[in-house]
Amino acid sequence: xxxxxxxxxxxxxxxxxxxxxxxxxxxxxxxxxxxxxxxxxxxxxxxxxxxxxxxxxxxxxxxxxxxxxxxxxxxxxxxxxxxxxxxxxxxxxxxxxxxxxxxxxxxxxxxxxxxxxxxxxxxxxxxxxxxxxxxxxxxxxxxxxxxxxxxxxxxxxxxxxxxxxxxxxxxxxxxxxxxxxxxxxxxxxxxxxxxxxxxxxxxxxxxxxxxxxxxxxxxxxxxxxxxxxxxxxxxxxxxxxxxxxxxxxxxxxxxxxxxxxxxxxxxxxxxxxxxxxxxxxxxxxxxxxxxxxxxxxxxxxxxxxxxxxxxxxxxxxxxxxxxxxxxxxxxxxxxxxxxxxxxxxxxxxxxxxxxxxxxxxxxxxxxxxxxxxxxxxxxxxxx
Numbered sequence: 495x496x497x498x499x500x501x502x503x504x505x506x507x508x509x510x511x512x513x514x515x516x517x518x519x520x521x522x523x524x525x526x527x528x529x530x531x532x533x534x535x536x537x538x539x540x541x542x543x544x545x546x547x548x549x550x551x552x553x554x555x556x557x558x559x560x561x562x563x564x565x566x567x568x569x570x571x572x573x574x575x576x577x578x579x580x581x582x583x584x585x586x587x588x589x590x591x592x593x594x595x596x597x598x599x600x601x602x603x604x605x606x607x608x609x610x611x612x613x614x615x616x617x618x619x620x621x622x623x624x625x626x627x628x629x630x631x632x633x634x635x636x637x638x639x640x641x642x643x644x645x646x647x648x649x650x651x652x653x654x655x656x657x658x659x660x661x662x663x664x665x666x667x668x669x670x671x672x673x674x675x676x677x678x679x680x681x682x683x684x685x686x687x688x689x690x691x692x693x694x695x696x697x698x699x700x701x702x703x704x705x706x707x708x709x710x711x712x713x714x715x716x717x718x719x720x721x722x723x724x725x726x727x728x729x730x731x732x733x734x735x736x737x738x739x740x741x742x743x744x745x746x747x748x749x750x751x752x753x754x755x756x757x758x759x760x761x762x763x764x765x766x767x768x769x770x771x772x773x774x775x776x777x778x779x780x781x782x783x784x785x786x787x788x789x790x791x792x793x794x795x796x797x798x799x800x801x802x803x804x805x806x807x808x809x810x811x812x813x814x815x816x817x818x819x820x821x822x823x824x825x826x827x828x829x830x831x832x833x834x835x836x837x838x839x840x841x842x843x844x845x846x847x848x849x850x851x852x853x854x855x856x857x858x859x860x861x862x863x864x865x866x867x868x869x870x871x872x873x874x875x876x877x
Contacts, residue, residue: 497664497697497766499720500713500715500854504562505652507612508532513544513545513546514543514544514545515542515544515597515598515725515877516544516596516597516598517540517544517595517596517876517877518545518594518595518876518877519534519536519537519593519594519595519596519874519875519876520591520592520593520874520875520876520877521534521584521586521591521592521593521594521872521873521874522590522873522874523586523587523589523590523591523802523872524589524870524873524874525587525588525589525866525867525870525874526588526589526864527588527741527854527866527867528583528585528586528588529589529652529867529872530585530749531583531585531748531749531750532583532584532586532867532872533535533581533582533583533742533749533836534580534582534583534594534718534804534872534874535580535581535582535745535874536579536580536581536586536596536874537552537578537579537875538578538579538875540695540825540876541580541596541876544596544598544647544695544803545598546598548727549566549578549579550566550577550601550602550603550726551595551598551600551601551602552564552597552598552599552602553596553597553598553599553602554580554582554594554595554596555585555594555595555597556594557592557593557594558591559747562582562583562584562594562624563582563583563719563720564580564581564602565580565581565716565719565720565721565826566579566581566602567580567581567617567716567721567723568715568716569715569723570607570696571713571725573754573774575874578853580596581720581721581747582594582746583720583722583747586808588871592740595723595773597830598634602703603872604697604718604719604845604867606662608718608719609662609717609719609746610627610628610660610718610719610720610747610748610749611625611626611627611628611717611719611720611721611722611746611748612625612664612717612718613625613626613664613714613717613722613724613746614664614665614714614717614721615636615712615714616633617640618638618668619638619668620635620638620642621635621636621637621638621639621679621708621709622634622635622636622866623636623709623724623726623754624638624655624657624664624668624744625664625722625724625744625746625768626657626662626663626664626667626722626723626742627722627746627748627749627750628655628660628661628662628748628749629657629749629750629751629844629848629850629863630655630657630751630842630843630844631654631656631657631663631664631672631680632652632653632654632655632692632753633653633655633854634650634651634653634691634694634709634711634726635647635649635650635651635653635708635709636708636712636749637708637709637710639708647687647688647708648707648708649686649687649688649689649691649707649708650694650695650705650709650728651687651688651689651691651694651774651799652686652690652691652693652841653685653686653691653692654682654684654686654692654803654805654843655667655673655680655682655686655765656680656681656682656683656684656796656800656803656843656845656847656848657679657680657681657845658679658680658845658847658848658849659678659680659736660681663679663680663832665861666710667679667682676678676800677847680845680847680848681798681800682799683733683796683797683798683822684796684797684873685773685797686774687774688822689756689771689772689774689775689822689823690703690705690771690772690774691772691774691803691827691841692758692773692774692805692841692842692843693753693755693771693772693773693807693839693841694771694772695742695755695757695769695770695771695772695837695839696766696769696770696772696790696861697733697738697768697769697770697877698731698768698769698770698827699735699768700734702820702850703770703772703820703823703825704706704731704732705731706726706728706729706730706731706740706829707729707731708729708730708816709725709726709727709728709742710729711726711727711792712724712725712726712727713725715743716745720747720748720750721745721746721747722744722745722746722747723743723745723746724743724744724745725741725742725743725744726738726742726744727740727741727742728741728742732760733868735763735765736762736763736765736805737762738760738761738763738767738833739759739761740757740758740759740760741757741758741760742755742756742757742758743755743758743836750842751806751837751843751850751851751864752806752808752840752841752842752861752864753837753839753840753841753843754840755841756837756844757769757836757837758836759833759837760833761833761835764832765833766830766831766832766833766834767830767832767833768781768815768827768828768831769817769827769828769837770825770826770827770828771790771809771821771825771826771839771841772820772823772824772825772826773790773802773805773806773807773823773824774793774805774823775819775822775823775824776792776794776795777795778794778795779792779793779795780792780793780794780854780859782854782858783817783826784813784821784858784862785811785817786864787808787865788808788809788810788811788812788813788814788865789806789807789808789809789861789862790806790807790817790824790826790867791804791805791806791807791857791858791861792804792805792806792824793853793854793857796845800845800846800847801846801847802845802846802854802860803843803845803846804843804844804851804854804857804858805841805842805843805863806828806840806841806857807839807840807841808839808840808844808861808864808865809826809828809839809840810838810868810869811836811865813828813837814826814828814829815827815828821869834851840864840868843855
């Protein structure tokens, strides 16, 4: 009996010791670049040793013990809508290492001023889906807009809402319904129309671009305060040799000029598909394609003489095939991909009157450094 009891104790001690009340996270910037608002993601596997399994009750502190804004996110949209990652943000100097502590506590409660990202389905505006962060804002069009008698539009373009305030303006602008004039916060002066707008995609086949129409369904996976993430489902459309059904997942974090897009194109055959991503053509725009950085940028005049703006597409350089154009768009064409895999890219814009980026040179520098940072993410270790 004594031997049996001893065996049980030897097994039980490590199990108890492994359950932790806090974890230390080390984050390393391996680039010789300063990096602002870098999002750090911790998975349930990273956090497995914590006693507390509810991610909404986990808090992050910096090395001085100050609370850091954190958000739990459900990335797989499971039936329980249970979060599976914890995210927070930090600024890094070149080659800087930072340490954080994750501890359990009461469920996190946010204030309105905490929000740096937000989005929603806007049924009252003929099924728009709109989203924003503290730098940029967008919308895209739902099915109801096709049938609106006032100003019908059939388009899956990504529209731009130019803002120059870190505040969340989406609900306010829709409420007053006067967002085509700048009253100090910005305005909607970009006309995406039937183009790809700012980073809409399609399938390149027979030397032309095939695109879906307005989205028909949407679901929100995360809604701030750090990240907004959602999916848009589009109706199937025909290619010369098959039919494809698109789903677009969009993710935008606070502090970023660029969204992360994951475009899923499911076809009826196993043949590879060629995805092309577009930026609307604008008169007097300056285009810059850099295959080594995996990016296509433009710097262009805005409507109503409201200054200049830059638009960009960023992909992994190894995925780049070529840059081309059609009647409406500048296009970045990717190498063929299996139709079971999403195409991941980043797209967004900057307005010079927002004051962060004020020239084509600054825009290209921002995009190039963003591309480099995506290829060398912050290195995370947990103990």
